[in-house]
Amino acid sequence: xxxxxxxxxxxxxxxxxxxxxxxxxxxxxxxxxxxxxxxxxxxxxxxxxxxxxxxxxxxxxxxxxxxxxxxxxxxxxxxxxxxxxxxxxxxxxxxxxxxxxxxxxxxxxxxxxxxxxxxxxxxxxxxxxxxxxxxxxxxxxxxxxxxxxxxxxxxxxxxxxxxxxxxxxxxxxxxxxxxxxxxxxxxxxxxxxxxxxxxxxxxxxxxxxxxxxxxxxxxxxxxxxxxxxxxxxxxxxxxxxxxxxxxxxxxxxxxxxxxxxxxxxxxxxxxxxxxxxxxxxxxxxxxxxxxxxxxxxxxxxxxxxxxxxxxxxxxxxxxxxxxxxxxxxxxxxxxxxxxxxxxxxxxxxxxxx
Amino acid sequence: xxxxxxxxxxxxxxxxxxxxxxxxxxxxxxxxxxxxxxxxxxxxxxxxxxxxxxxxxxxxxxxxxxxxxxxxxxxxxxxxxxxxxxxxxxxxxxxxxxxxxxxxxxxxxxxxxxxxxxxxxxxxxxxxxxxxxxxxxxxxxxxxxxxxxxxxxxxxxxxxxxxxxxxxxxxxxxxxxxxxxxxxxxxxxxxxxxxxxxxxxxxxxxxxxxxxxxxxxxxxxxxxxxxxxxxxxxxxxxxxxxxxxxxxxxxxxxxxxxxxxxxxxxxxxxxxxxxxxxxxxxxxxxxxxxxxxxxxxxxxxxxxxxxxxxxxxxxx
Numbered sequence: 001x002x003x004x005x006x007x008x009x010x011x012x013x014x015x016x017x018x019x020x021x022x023x024x025x026x027x028x029x030x031x032x033x034x035x036x037x038x039x040x041x042x043x044x045x046x047x048x049x050x051x052x053x054x055x056x057x058x059x060x061x062x063x064x065x066x067x068x069x070x071x072x073x074x075x076x077x078x079x080x081x082x083x084x085x086x087x088x089x090x091x092x093x094x095x096x097x098x099x100x101x102x103x104x105x106x107x108x109x110x111x112x113x114x115x116x117x118x119x120x121x122x123x124x125x126x127x128x129x130x131x132x133x134x135x136x137x138x139x140x141x142x143x144x145x146x147x148x149x150x151x152x153x154x155x156x157x158x159x160x161x162x163x164x165x166x167x168x169x170x171x172x173x174x175x176x177x178x179x180x181x182x183x184x185x186x187x188x189x190x191x192x193x194x195x196x197x198x199x200x201x202x203x204x205x206x207x208x209x210x211x212x213x214x215x216x217x218x219x220x221x222x223x224x225x226x227x228x229x230x231x232x233x234x235x236x237x238x239x240x241x242x243x244x245x246x247x248x249x250x251x252x253x254x255x256x257x258x259x260x261x262x263x264x265x266x267x268x269x270x271x272x273x274x275x276x277x278x279x280x281x282x283x284x285x286x287x288x289x290x291x292x293x294x295x296x297x298x299x300x301x302x303x304x305x306x307x308x309x310x311x312x313x314x315x316x317x318x319x320x321x322x323x324x325x326x327x328x329x330x331x332x333x334x335x336x337x338x339x340x341x342x343x344x345x346x347x348x349x350x351x352x353x
Numbered sequence: 354x355x356x357x358x359x360x361x362x363x364x365x366x367x368x369x370x371x372x373x374x375x376x377x378x379x380x381x382x383x384x385x386x387x388x389x390x391x392x393x394x395x396x397x398x399x400x401x402x403x404x405x406x407x408x409x410x411x412x413x414x415x416x417x418x419x420x421x422x423x424x425x426x427x428x429x430x431x432x433x434x435x436x437x438x439x440x441x442x443x444x445x446x447x448x449x450x451x452x453x454x455x456x457x458x459x460x461x462x463x464x465x466x467x468x469x470x471x472x473x474x475x476x477x478x479x480x481x482x483x484x485x486x487x488x489x490x491x492x493x494x495x496x497x498x499x500x501x502x503x504x505x506x507x508x509x510x511x512x513x514x515x516x517x518x519x520x521x522x523x524x525x526x527x528x529x530x531x532x533x534x535x536x537x538x539x540x541x542x543x544x545x546x547x548x549x550x551x552x553x554x555x556x557x558x559x560x561x562x563x564x565x566x567x568x569x570x571x572x573x574x575x576x577x578x579x580x581x582x583x584x585x586x587x588x589x590x591x592x593x594x595x596x597x598x599x600x601x602x603x604x605x606x607x608x609x610x611x612x613x614x615x616x617x618x619x620x621x622x623x624x625x626x627x628x629x630x631x632x633x634x635x636x637x638x639x640x641x642x643x644x645x646x647x648x649x650x651x652x653x654x655x656x657x658x659x660x661x662x663x664x665x666x667x668x669x
Contacts, residue, residue, distance in 0.1 A: 003445065032465070035469075036469055079450075084449045086453060136647060136650075140647055140650045141650050142643075142646050142650045143595070143646065145396065145449055146591050146592050146595075146646065147643050147646065150585070150588055150589070150592065150639045150642050150643055151639075151643075153584075153588075153636075153639045154636050154639045154640060157632040157633075157635050157636045157639075158632065160632050161630045161633065164630070165630060280453070280457060283453055284457070287450060318472075320464070320468035320469060320472075322461050322464040322465035322468060325457065325460075325461030325464070325465075326458065326461045326462055326465055328457065328461075329454060329457035329458035329461050329462075330458060332450065332453070332454035332458075333454040333458065336440060336446045336451060337440070337444065337446070340444050340445070346444070
């Protein structure tokens with residue numbers, strides 16, 4: 001097998017590639033369904049129905065996409081600068097902790113101030129988690145992949161301690177959960193009697209703002225330069241340390257926002273199972289969108305569809321829900337291959353791609 | 354009170370537990386170490402350990418004997434290693450993203466398969482795991498007997514892996530090629546050795562060790578498979594490789610240190626549970642991992658070609 005650089009950039013390939021990756025991962029799901037003894041076509045029908053079949057299903061898909069857009073942005077912006085933040089899961093919980101600390105009665109503000117205030121403290125909390133790690137990386141070359149990953153476990157244990165101790169809701173009948181967010185802090189519903197809430201629009205707004213920053217400002221150019229080649233960037237006079245620092249904090253803030261949308265929007269209070277791995281799925285979201293913020297909105301919706309659809313599919317045809325996680329994982333890997341196909345010709349024996 | 358905390362150290366049970374807990378960490382750390390020595394960071398470790406734990410347990414549950422269970426685990430680890438190597442070594446894809454992708458894939462497939470095999474059970478069924486073997490004469494020595502000579506065969510095997518890996522990396526021709534692939538792949542290529550093949554085999558070998566480390570949990574430490582049972586051990590192993598400065602003889606030290614901490618915190622919890630919440634004890638290995646990385650980052654020299662993909666005919 002050989003790799004050969006493509007001489008010219010093909011816009012056709014760069015559009016087709018992610019779709020090829022999606023089709024491949026759905027094909028794998030097909031095979032797994034077959035192995036599981038479920039009728040694949042009927043199962044897919046149930047999946048689509050579960051995700052799109054009714055207004056309620058659509059709302060549920062949107063609600064599920066909300067944290068995924070934000071954790072996708074968290075991964076997307078960091079990966080652009082080759083800062084491998086795998087800690088969005090922990091940063092999400094940090095944001096949720098901030099919502100519980102400030103939003104359950106400590107601070108009382110009118111609604112139009114309370115909601116922005118919650119996002120502010122959630123973002124700061126997410127950024128604060130990542131701050132020591134980015135400094136360790138820049139000063140001592142401590143690998144951020146491992147530290148951000150380890151931080152996830154530390155924060156989750158800390159949340160567990162708080163929810164069983166000082167932050168436990170006295171009215172929760174013994175369950176380890178936080179007090180409910182005050183009414184002025186709760187994100188209003190977009191559709192009556194569904195779980196789709198205002199956080200969805202905020203997530204889209206965050207994606208649009210990041211897109212503008214990345215594509216229309218000199219800071220966006222600096223991020224790209226840092227991601228491509230740090231030493232050349234340094235000699236070109238771009239402040240590498242400061243750029244990585246800001247990128248990392250932005251990334252942590254996005255994940256922190258996701259903690260706010262889940263506590264103040266979806267659930268209303270903090271629990272230990274607030275996130276079923278949104279932080280990790282965010283990596284798949286970002287990869288599928290080739291780290292493009294606008295693309296992240298669509299890839300988050302797609303993966304939310306898979307998750308929501310798989311829930312109702314597993315009820316209908318009795319297949320483990322873990323199928324959705326498998327599809328997401330295969331998507332990450334097949335997108336990686338498709339990204340390479342955009343830049344390189346692959347030759348295996350006499351076959352050329 | 355302080356005396357009670359110190360007394361824990363002269364308890365043979367504590368030291369025996371330390372040795373037991375060290376095994377999965379030791380195997381995983383050695384596995385990661387071999388991969389990184391060849392120049393490939395393998396973040397698939399957490400998922401590969403999950404897969405090893407699941408496959409080893411399931412094989413025995415479905416009727417295989419214990420040693421076949423270990424072989425099945427090693428095989429599945431090697432297969433995930435092959436995927437990782439295909440992506441990172443042959444296609445030159447990002448080692449970070451591939452590794453995370455492998456972790457997601459290996460753990461989700463394991464959970465999916467486990468649920469398919471056991472659809473409804475709420476309490477996980479148990480298997481006849483490895484039993485403690487008392488080595489005649491030695492096991493009767495006070496204190497040292499229960500600590501060193503009343504462990505399972507799997508435990509002895511895990512510790513036997515250390516000298517084997519040391520010999521492999523320092524004395525065997527292939528091991529030397531592995532180290533060269535991680536230090537100076539161009540020089541290896543100049544000797545007419547296929548760098549990509551060396552790296553691929555190293556990653557497969559390393560990944561099978563990780564999977565066996567996972568299998569230790571379900572086949573020797575416990576006798577059932579739980580969801581999320583690896584619980585960050587893979588990530589700790591990645592930190593331990595850095596702490597060990599990429600040397601297998603130091604990996605055993607790191608694994609024992611962490612295992613000792615783990616065994617100690619379980620016992621200290623019972624003494625101090627009322628004062629310090631148990632979550633803080635559970636945090637210790639993760640905090641110590643970060644501390645170990647900071648401590649090691651200044652002084653150690655990492656394999657020069659780590660994270661650098663090798664493409665024939667391309668200069669770096």
